[in-house]
Amino acid sequence: MKTIILVGGGHSHLHCLKKIQPQEETVKWILISPSRYQYYSGMFSGYTEGIYSLEETRIDLDNLCERAGCDFVESTVLSIDPDQQHLLTDKGDIFTYDFVSFDIGSRNDSLEIQGLHTHNLPIKPNYRFPEQIEKLRNSRRTVFIGGGAASIEMALSLKAWKMKMGYEDHAVTVIHSSPLIEKAGSFSSKKMTRVAHSKGIELHKGRVTKVDSTRVHTGEGRTLGFDEIIFLGGPKAPPLLGSSVLQTDEKGFLLVNSYLQSVEYPNVFGAGDCATLQDFPNLPKNGVTAVRQGPVLWKNLTGAAAGGKIIPFEPQNRYLAIMSIGNKEGFLTYGSFSLVNGWAWRLKNWIDVRFVGRYGG
Template sequence: MKTIILVGGGHSHLYCLKKHIQKRDENVRWILISPSRHQYYSGMFSGYTEGIYPLEETRIDLERLCEEAGCDFVASAVLSIDPDQQHLLTDKGDIFTYDFVSFDIGSRNDSMEIEGLHEHNLPIKPNYRFPEQIEKLHNSRKTVFIGGGAASIEMALSLKAWKVDNGYGDHSVSVVHSSPLLKKAGSFSSKKITEVVSSKEITLYDGRVEKVDGTHVFTEDGASIDYDEVIFLGGPKAPPLFASSILPTDAKGFLLVNSYLQSVEYPNVFGTGDCATLKDFPDVPKNGVTAVRQGPVLWKNLNGAAAKGKIIPFEPQKRYLAIMSIGDKKGFLTYGSFSLVSRWAWRLKNWIDERFVGRYGG
């Protein structure tokens, strides 16, 4: 009997578990290893922060989904992988042997490049840490977000909306960014989102963060920003697991995979979502849209590899629809260089998010 191990409860692995409910191969044993029974859906992080969704509506019960799928669930974190011996070591000291393994473990919201950040940053990843950290942000009188991308802006706007709605409008929320907001969406969208952020009385600091100590964030331009909580959302950072293994990675430490989502040197090791970089398409965004689209390809390729059959390549989209929540049930929609602000955009996002969680049993 072949053994396929899924490490992490990310979007692609959820798809595989759901498909396994519909189509099982009794000659293959499936195992899911994840540090938490619940997988929190990142698309609803902003809505939970703003107080729109209760906690139970933002998460998926991995253990229950595994039970339905006939898959073994192991509540552990994988500490190391030996791809030659095909072994995984967990934080509980257990060793698992696999024929095929797939990693969908997300990324870190941290940066070792900023002096002092690691000691003072509020980590919301792995995402099972998210709920307790949001409570800290709600209580913070002075919150600083580092990063000018969608994750940082969306969280800042959602937190500010919660503060205003709950009578804490005097609490400051700041965003420090070293490049234009939403730079990859183009100058038009960047200007529009900057106007939105400014209109919400969120303070913007244009500069690269150089150092963080216990009370202040310092930029290379000499700005000193007082804070109670600081959170880095300046783009995904590679999980440490791959750096401590012999698996090939890109220059930033992400698992390097080919178009079939296989490690470039170990074809029985797969990787999807934020934790992996496509060798032929290194600029594909590490976001939920990519991870969701990789799910069907991963499912076919894991089964195809186990049966010594056909596998298929993943073909990235050139453009994709993205919707940010900007507070007060309004959405900021982008598609290529096009963007707009509207309530129907938020309703569309809400429908997509609730449908996603509902698909996997909540």
């Protein structure tokens, strides 16, 4: 019997867990995750705004594993020895595998900004998210670092919650070194800038160089005070992979081929934010990519275990993305096209509720 270990409860692994047949006798499946619950990142903004309850945003991995006939282990993997095919957890347990897959997401931190690590409010791994949102809601001056979709969506959702609660005097600021949602194109970027201003977000153009206990410093010589600060300036590699002997890209993400296999160890797989495709290094690290990798990962893990066929992952050139911008309005982008209305939010809500329901039922 082959042993396949899934490390992390990310989008791609959720698909695999749903596909496992409980009566399967040729493969032993194990999921190792630091929390029983996997919080769905697509609903982070809605939870921040108060639209969803905590229970509506999370998937019970233990229950999902029980239905699949998969062993669930609530631990954090500290290291991997791909030569001996061993994993070491924070509880001192050693697991041996025939095949292992990593879908552990990324982290929201930056070692390039002096002092950030000490004062940053980390919402990843995802199970830390709920407790951190309470801190943001109580913060009178909140600073988000980053101009991408994650940063501006969270800022707008937090601002919407504060306005509903009567905290109009609470400042929500976004510091960004490049145009907002730059990858969506200049037209969408300008539209998002107008939206942010109209919703009361304070925008500051600049690159953060230092963070101390009360102020943010930019390279342009400006300083801003804060009560809470959160870095959402793009995904950063989880330390587990960078500290291993597995080959990574220059940023520390697991380097995988088109079959989602480690370029050096074909029995090690990676999907979602924690991995970089060797042939498509600029592929966005987001939920859309991770969801689309799920079926390929499933076929390749089971195919490899059976000594059968595996298939390549083929990225798409354009994809639909919808951000929540507060008050049940959505900002939809597809390539360079974008629109803002309530219909876009309703579509996002339908997609998100359906996704969680698929694994939580």
